[in-house]
Amino acid sequence: MHEQLIDELRASVRGRVLADTLDRYMYASDASAYEMLPICIVVAMDVQDVVNTVKVAYKYGVPVTARGGGSGLAGQAIGSGIIIDLTRMNRLLALNLDEGYVTVEAGMYKGVLDRELRRYGKFIPVDPSSSDYCTIGGMIANNASGAHTVKYGSMIDYVEWLDVVLADGSIIHAGKVDLSDDGVESRLARELYSILAPKMDVIREGFPKVSKNSSGYRIDKVINEDTVDLAKLFVGSEGTLGIVVRASLRIIDMPRFRGLALLAFDDTYNAALYVRDMMRRIKVATLELIDRTVLDIARGIDSNFGYGYKDYECMLFVELDGNSIDEVRSMMDKLISISSDAKGLKHITCSYDEDEISRLWEVRKRALAYTMKVRMGNGKPIAFIEDPVVPVDKLPDLVDALRSTYKRYGLRYSLYGHAGDGNLHTRPILDLSSDDGLRVMKALAYDIFNIVKNMKGSISAEHGDGLARSEFVRLLYGDEIYSLFVKIKHMLDPKNIMNPEKKVTNDSYLLIKNLRYSKNVSRDGDGNGNMLVWGKSSAIARRITGYEEELAYVDEVSLCHGCGMCRELNYKVRMCPVYKGLQDEVASCRGRNNVLRWLLNLADKVEVQGTLISKEYEELIYKYCIQCKMCLIDCPSNVNVGKIMAEARARYAKINGLPKGYAYFADIDRYAKLACRYSWLSNMLINSRLFRVALEHLAGIDARKRIPRFSSKIFDDLFHEYRQPALDKSVAFFADTYIRYIDPILGLKIVKILNLNGYRVEYPEQFSSGLPAILEGAVDKAKEVVEFNTSSLYPYASKGIPIVTFSPSASLALRMEYLNVLDDHRSRTVADHVQDIHEFLYNLKSRAELVEFKPVDEDILVHMHCHTIVQGYDKHVTSLLKSIPSLRLRILERGCCGVGGSYSFIKGNYAISMQIGRELFDAVKASKEKVYTTGESCRLQIEEGSGRDLGLTIDLIARAYHI
Structure with missing residues (x-):
C-alpha cells in the first residue's frame, strides 16, 4: 500500500x-x-x-x-x-501598516518576519525562545507565548483569520463567522455552536484560571454572543483539526524605549513571593526567573553574564517598556521603591543601555541551552512536565510543590521561565533508557499535573500537549469538557487522520511510548574500535562546554535534543551554514545526527551495513558538513557535529575508501610542492579549461573552482634566505599550506612583524596541518602528519616557546583536532602553546609590550573566519585592529563564506559552497568599505563569490608597521 x-x-x-x-x-x-x-x-x-x-x-x-x-x-x-x-511555504503575502495586519504563509520563520516588521517599527510581541527557528504555522498550532506575554498576550490574541485545510482536503477561511450566513464556514460554525453554547457555564468554570494556556482546545475563546470565531478553534489545536496554511496576524507598534532590572535572591521561593506581590502593583513587559542550576552554567561559560552572582540562588529579569525614556525611568523608580523591603533580595542592577540589555537578555534566552548542558551519566534533562502554569498568586506554592516533589524522588532539576505569568519551565534529569527512569517519569507526571490542576492551572502554558501530555488532558479538564474535545475532533476529523493521538487519546501509556532513548544502542566502534580518539576535552572544547571529558561517540550523537537552532536563518548564530544555504532538513546538524542516532539504535545490522555503503549515506556525511565547527559553540547542547562527521567519514572510508577528490587534499604537501617546482606549467594548466575538465573527471576537483596561483619559491626557501636580527626571545612559526606554497611573501611579513616586536622566529621542519586528512576520513595519513608535526613542535613547546600560526584552520588543528588523532603529553603541550598571530600580538598589547602601530586611514569591514570564532580570539582581532590609529572598522556578520577548506574544491560541492556564501557575497558587493578577513581560505572564496579584492587582517597590521 x-x-x-x-x-x-x-x-x-x-x-x-x-x-x-x-x-x-x-x-x-x-x-x-x-x-x-x-x-x-x-x-x-x-x-x-x-x-x-x-x-x-x-x-x-x-x-x-x-x-x-x-x-x-x-x-x-x-x-x-x-x-x-x-x-518552503514561507512568503510574506501582505503587509498593511495602516490597518495593522500582516498575512503570511504558514512556513515563514518568526525571526524572518520579525526582521521585516522591525523595518517599520512594528512587531508581533509573541516571542518564544525558538523565534528564530520556529514557523508562524507552528506558533499558531501551539498557541505560542513567550517572555512578553505577561503584557502583550499569546498567539491567540493576534490571529485575525486563518486558511485551514481540513481532513478531507477541503479548505476553509476561518475567522469571525456570522451564524446566519451561508457557506461551509457558517455551517461549520453553527454545528460548533450547537455543541458549545449549552456548555458555556461548564467551560468557564472548568477552564484553567491562567493568563495563557495551550492544553486542550481553546473552546473558551470560540463563542462571543452570536458570533463564532473559527480561527480561535484552530489556534493551539496542534494540527489535529486541520492544517493552517495561511494566516493574517495583528501587528502593533514596537515600544521605543525599555529598561531592564536584574534582581538576585537568596532563594527561589522568596523570588516567587516577590513576583506575586509585585505583579499586583506594576505592569511589566516581562518578568523572567532563572534558578541556580542555570545561573551556575551561565557564569561558567557565558561572557555576557558579567555580574558574578555566585552566591545567589535565583535571578529575576524584569523589563519595563514605553514610548519615552522618562516613562520607563518612572516605572523603574517605582520598581526599585517597591523592591526595597523584598524578602531575600540581595542585589539589584538596572540598565537602560540597549546593547547591554540585549546582551543580558541572551542569558535568559539561552536558559534552555544552559539546561541542556547538564550531564549525569545516561541522565538527561527531559521535557514532559516542563510547562506548568498557575495563577500568579499561586506561584510560590508551585515553586514549593516542585521543590518538595523533586526532593521526594531524589531528582536534580532546573527551573526557569515566565514567572510573571505563573509559568515555569522545569526539567528533571532522568535516564529514560532504564525501566526505573520510565517508572519515575510516569509517576512524576501524575504528581505534578495533579498539583497544577488543584491550583486551577494548566499542564501546558505554551508548549502544547503532543505525545507528552495528551493522555493527561482528561485529568486536567474532567470528563464533561473532555467529551466536548472528542466531539469536535470527530466532527472535523472523522477518520482520525489529522495528527492522531495528540490532544485526544485513549492511550494511558502514551507518555512513555515512542521514546528516542533506546536500551539497545549499539556501541560497536566505541573504545578501541573508534577511528578517532574520544577522551579528554581539548582546551577549546572545555572552554565552550565546561566539561573536562568528551562523551563517547554514540553519546555525542545522542546529545542532540533536536531543538532546531541549526535551522536559524537570521545570522544571529553562524550554525549551520549548509542549512542556511540549502534550507533542507538533510543540511541541518539535527537531520544528520538523527540519521546516525537511528543507525546506532537499529537492531537489523544488515540494514545498517547496507546504509553505510550507500551513495546516499556518503552524500549525507560528506556533502552536508563543511567542518566550520560553529555547531560546537552555537548548538545549545554543544554537540560536536564536526567531530561526529569526521568519525563517520573515517568509518566510511575504512570500508569504501575516500570519495574522489578528497585524497588530493589529504596529501596536499606532495602535490603542492610539485606544483611550485613547476609553477610556470601548473599555473598555466589551472587556467586551462580543457585541463580543468580532465582534472575534474580524473581527480574530482571541480572545474569551476578558482585555484590560486602557486609560488615559484616556497616559504621554506625564502625563510632560510632571510637574515633575522639577533634577538633574545623566540617563537616557533607554523606556516601551513597557504603561506608555504601560495603566498610565502606574507609569511616573511609575519616574520618581520615578530622581529619588530623583539622575537626571533624559528621554523621547525613541518608538513601542512593535515586538517583535511583528519576531518575527511584519511586517518592513517592524518596520524602520519600529526605524529611528525607534534614531534617537530614539541621541543619548542616543552621549553615554553610559543608556536605562532597564521591560518585559523592550522591553529584549530594544532589545538583541537590533533588531539582527536594523537592524545598524549606531547600533543597536549603543543596545543597549550599555540597562538594565532593576532592572539600573540594582542597578548603583547595587553602586557604593554606591543610596538605601537602607525596610522592607517581607512574605513574597513572585517569578516571573521569560522575557526577564528570557534577558538575565541575574534574579540582579540577586533581589539588589536582598533588600536591602529585612524582605522575605522565594523564587523561584517553575514555568516560563513562556504569554502570549508577543501570542501568547495570537490566536484559536487562547488555550487553548494557558493550558495552558502551568497548573502555574505552580496553584502561585500554592496559595501563601500574595503573588506578584510582573518583567513586565507575565506579571502579566496569571497573574492570569487563577490568579484572584489579582499585583504587579510594581518596585511593591515603589516601596513601599520610599514612592512
Missing part, C-alpha cells in the same frame, strides 16, 4: 516526496523526547500541495502531520504516516 500511496503523492504535488530510509530517519524526531518513523515526507511548495496530500491521506486512511521548524517540545511534529514539511 505504501508504494501506491507514495506514487500517488508524487503524481499529485509540485514539491518533493521523500521516501528513502535516510530521509525518513531525519524526520522521525523533533525537539521532544520522542521519535516515530513516517511513511514519507512531502515538502509542500504551495497550498495546493497541502490540499492534494491531505486528500491522498484521507483516501488511504493514513495519518498526516504538519511540520514547521520541528522545534516543539512535546512531539507534535512527528507521526507514523505522512509528514508535510511546510517550511
Whole structure:
C-alpha cells in the first residue's frame, strides 16, 4: 500500500516526496523526547500541495502531520504516516501598516518576519525562545507565548483569520463567522455552536484560571454572543483539526524605549513571593526567573553574564517598556521603591543601555541551552512536565510543590521561565533508557499535573500537549469538557487522520511510548574500535562546554535534543551554514545526527551495513558538513557535529575508501610542492579549461573552482634566505599550506612583524596541518602528519616557546583536532602553546609590550573566519585592529563564506559552497568599505563569490608597521 500511496503523492504535488530510509530517519524526531518513523515526507511548495496530500491521506486512511521548524517540545511534529514539511511555504503575502495586519504563509520563520516588521517599527510581541527557528504555522498550532506575554498576550490574541485545510482536503477561511450566513464556514460554525453554547457555564468554570494556556482546545475563546470565531478553534489545536496554511496576524507598534532590572535572591521561593506581590502593583513587559542550576552554567561559560552572582540562588529579569525614556525611568523608580523591603533580595542592577540589555537578555534566552548542558551519566534533562502554569498568586506554592516533589524522588532539576505569568519551565534529569527512569517519569507526571490542576492551572502554558501530555488532558479538564474535545475532533476529523493521538487519546501509556532513548544502542566502534580518539576535552572544547571529558561517540550523537537552532536563518548564530544555504532538513546538524542516532539504535545490522555503503549515506556525511565547527559553540547542547562527521567519514572510508577528490587534499604537501617546482606549467594548466575538465573527471576537483596561483619559491626557501636580527626571545612559526606554497611573501611579513616586536622566529621542519586528512576520513595519513608535526613542535613547546600560526584552520588543528588523532603529553603541550598571530600580538598589547602601530586611514569591514570564532580570539582581532590609529572598522556578520577548506574544491560541492556564501557575497558587493578577513581560505572564496579584492587582517597590521 505504501508504494501506491507514495506514487500517488508524487503524481499529485509540485514539491518533493521523500521516501528513502535516510530521509525518513531525519524526520522521525523533533525537539521532544520522542521519535516515530513516517511513511514519507512531502515538502509542500504551495497550498495546493497541502490540499492534494491531505486528500491522498484521507483516501488511504493514513495519518498526516504538519511540520514547521520541528522545534516543539512535546512531539507534535512527528507521526507514523505522512509528514508535510511546510517550511518552503514561507512568503510574506501582505503587509498593511495602516490597518495593522500582516498575512503570511504558514512556513515563514518568526525571526524572518520579525526582521521585516522591525523595518517599520512594528512587531508581533509573541516571542518564544525558538523565534528564530520556529514557523508562524507552528506558533499558531501551539498557541505560542513567550517572555512578553505577561503584557502583550499569546498567539491567540493576534490571529485575525486563518486558511485551514481540513481532513478531507477541503479548505476553509476561518475567522469571525456570522451564524446566519451561508457557506461551509457558517455551517461549520453553527454545528460548533450547537455543541458549545449549552456548555458555556461548564467551560468557564472548568477552564484553567491562567493568563495563557495551550492544553486542550481553546473552546473558551470560540463563542462571543452570536458570533463564532473559527480561527480561535484552530489556534493551539496542534494540527489535529486541520492544517493552517495561511494566516493574517495583528501587528502593533514596537515600544521605543525599555529598561531592564536584574534582581538576585537568596532563594527561589522568596523570588516567587516577590513576583506575586509585585505583579499586583506594576505592569511589566516581562518578568523572567532563572534558578541556580542555570545561573551556575551561565557564569561558567557565558561572557555576557558579567555580574558574578555566585552566591545567589535565583535571578529575576524584569523589563519595563514605553514610548519615552522618562516613562520607563518612572516605572523603574517605582520598581526599585517597591523592591526595597523584598524578602531575600540581595542585589539589584538596572540598565537602560540597549546593547547591554540585549546582551543580558541572551542569558535568559539561552536558559534552555544552559539546561541542556547538564550531564549525569545516561541522565538527561527531559521535557514532559516542563510547562506548568498557575495563577500568579499561586506561584510560590508551585515553586514549593516542585521543590518538595523533586526532593521526594531524589531528582536534580532546573527551573526557569515566565514567572510573571505563573509559568515555569522545569526539567528533571532522568535516564529514560532504564525501566526505573520510565517508572519515575510516569509517576512524576501524575504528581505534578495533579498539583497544577488543584491550583486551577494548566499542564501546558505554551508548549502544547503532543505525545507528552495528551493522555493527561482528561485529568486536567474532567470528563464533561473532555467529551466536548472528542466531539469536535470527530466532527472535523472523522477518520482520525489529522495528527492522531495528540490532544485526544485513549492511550494511558502514551507518555512513555515512542521514546528516542533506546536500551539497545549499539556501541560497536566505541573504545578501541573508534577511528578517532574520544577522551579528554581539548582546551577549546572545555572552554565552550565546561566539561573536562568528551562523551563517547554514540553519546555525542545522542546529545542532540533536536531543538532546531541549526535551522536559524537570521545570522544571529553562524550554525549551520549548509542549512542556511540549502534550507533542507538533510543540511541541518539535527537531520544528520538523527540519521546516525537511528543507525546506532537499529537492531537489523544488515540494514545498517547496507546504509553505510550507500551513495546516499556518503552524500549525507560528506556533502552536508563543511567542518566550520560553529555547531560546537552555537548548538545549545554543544554537540560536536564536526567531530561526529569526521568519525563517520573515517568509518566510511575504512570500508569504501575516500570519495574522489578528497585524497588530493589529504596529501596536499606532495602535490603542492610539485606544483611550485613547476609553477610556470601548473599555473598555466589551472587556467586551462580543457585541463580543468580532465582534472575534474580524473581527480574530482571541480572545474569551476578558482585555484590560486602557486609560488615559484616556497616559504621554506625564502625563510632560510632571510637574515633575522639577533634577538633574545623566540617563537616557533607554523606556516601551513597557504603561506608555504601560495603566498610565502606574507609569511616573511609575519616574520618581520615578530622581529619588530623583539622575537626571533624559528621554523621547525613541518608538513601542512593535515586538517583535511583528519576531518575527511584519511586517518592513517592524518596520524602520519600529526605524529611528525607534534614531534617537530614539541621541543619548542616543552621549553615554553610559543608556536605562532597564521591560518585559523592550522591553529584549530594544532589545538583541537590533533588531539582527536594523537592524545598524549606531547600533543597536549603543543596545543597549550599555540597562538594565532593576532592572539600573540594582542597578548603583547595587553602586557604593554606591543610596538605601537602607525596610522592607517581607512574605513574597513572585517569578516571573521569560522575557526577564528570557534577558538575565541575574534574579540582579540577586533581589539588589536582598533588600536591602529585612524582605522575605522565594523564587523561584517553575514555568516560563513562556504569554502570549508577543501570542501568547495570537490566536484559536487562547488555550487553548494557558493550558495552558502551568497548573502555574505552580496553584502561585500554592496559595501563601500574595503573588506578584510582573518583567513586565507575565506579571502579566496569571497573574492570569487563577490568579484572584489579582499585583504587579510594581518596585511593591515603589516601596513601599520610599514612592512
